[in-house]
Amino acid sequence: QxxxxxxxGPLSVPEGAIVSLNCTYSNSAFQYFMWxxxxxxxxxxxxxxxYSSGNKExxxxxxxxxxxxxxxSLFIRxxxxxxxxxxxxxxILTGGGNKLTFxxxxxxxxxx
Amino acid sequence: DTAVxxxxxxxxxxxxxxxxxxxxxxxxxxxxxxxxxxxxKFLKIMFSYNNKELIINETVxxxxxxxxxxxxxxxxxxxxxxxxxxxxxxxxxxxxxxxSGEQYFGPGTRLTVx
Numbered sequence: 001q002x003x004x005x006x007x008x009g010p011l012s013v014p015e016g017a018i019v020s021l022n023c024t025y026s027n028s029a030f031q032y033f034m035w036x037x038x039x040x041x042x043x044x045x046x047x048x049x050x051y052s053s054g055n056k057e058x059x060x061x062x063x064x065x066x067x068x069x070x071x072x073s074l075f076i077r078x079x080x081x082x083x084x085x086x087x088x089x090x091x092i093l094t095g096g097g098n099k100l101t102f103x104x105x106x107x108x109x110x111x112x
Numbered sequence: 113d114t115a116v117x118x119x120x121x122x123x124x125x126x127x128x129x130x131x132x133x134x135x136x137x138x139x140x141x142x143x144x145x146x147x148x149x150x151x152x153k154f155l156k157i158m159f160s161y162n163n164k165e166l167i168i169n170e171t172v173x174x175x176x177x178x179x180x181x182x183x184x185x186x187x188x189x190x191x192x193x194x195x196x197x198x199x200x201x202x203x204x205x206x207x208x209x210x211x212s213g214e215q216y217f218g219p220g221t222r223l224t225v226x
Contacts, residue, residue, distance in 0.1 A: 008153075034214060043116075043202055043217035044155070086153060098143065098206060099168055100215055102155040 003027055006089055006103030015112055019076040023089035023103045026070065030091035030101075033065050035074045038086045038105065047074070047087075079110045115139050116218035118203050124224045125193055132189045133221045135203030142208035143167075144186040145215060146178060149200040161186055162208065193225045 006023045013019055021035075032051050036044035050056045053067045064073040072089050086105040092098055116137045125131055137144065145168075146158040159178040160168035166178070175191045186203060200222050204215040 032214075036217075038153075041220075041222075043219045046214055046216060049214050088155065098215075099157055099160070100145075101157075105153050105155075 002104070003101050004089060004091055004103040006106055008104050008106060010107040010109060012109045012111060013079055015079060015081060015110055017079050017110070019074075019079050019083070019108060019110075021074040021076075021087050021089075021106050021108070023072040024070055025072065025091050025101075027091070027093075028067070028070065029093055032092045033063070033072050034090045034092070034100070035061075035063055035072075036088040036090060036102075038088060040085075044088055079108075081110050081112055084109045116203055116205055116216055118201075118218040118221050120221060121219065122222050122224075124226065126226055127193055127195060129193050130189070130191045131193060131223070132187055133201055133203075133223075135186045135188070135218060137184055137203075137205040137216075137218075139205055139207070139216065141205035141216075142183055143206045144180065144183075145204040145206075146186065146188050147202040147204060147217075149202060149220070151199070155202070159186075159188075190223075193223075195225050198223055198225045 004025045034049040035047040038044045048063045050063045056063045060077045062075040086107045088105045089103040090100045143162045145160045149155045161180040163183045164180045177189045180186045200220045203218040206215040
């Protein structure tokens with residue numbers, strides 16, 4: 001079992017839809033949770049990071065963490081075609097080199 | 113200006129050859145990383161250096177050797193390349209002072225071994 005599980009998709013939604021992307025993780029010691037966006041043939045780009053349970057909002061993006069159920073979510077409001085990319089969740093154990101553990105990524109396509 | 117840069121962007125080579133990939137960051141970060149992304153897009157850490165000191169060394173064949181001449185550079189040398197080494201290799205960096213350890217990635221080097 002991978003430490004971070006993520007549905008690979010692909011997920012296809014119409015423009016303007018609310019998108020929900022989810023991950024689960026197995027190690028309760030993970031402390032920080034991140035979402036990266038990766039466009040085709042580009043490097044991952046950090047979108048947001050959160051610490052502990054709760055919500056964090058940045059524009060159209062909301063990251064949510066529920067540590068009791070080991071569940072991480074990213075919501076995208078008013079989705080745009082430019083949001084079409086692969087979204088990677090990641091967790092981290094600080095100390096010991098800050099090793100990032102990634103999910104496999106969810107491919108999102110926002111259609112006109 | 114590019115924050116984390118890698119050269120070359122594409123690398124096509126034959127089995128058995130030795131090749132190097134270079135990485136530079138101009139963010140003033142103390143920690144740098146190498147990741148491998150396989151054909152299924154799974155990103156896995158290989159190495160991490162903090163201020164030229166190796167701090168993470170995952171289970172990677174010893175044909176792979178990272179070298180950090182200074183804290184702004186982290187190179188990856190691969191000996192005796194094999195078909196299974198074909199992947200995209202990403203360099204990343206993070207500020208040591210950041211509590212979350214968030215990492216910033218380069219554009220990747222697509223390595224194809226024939």
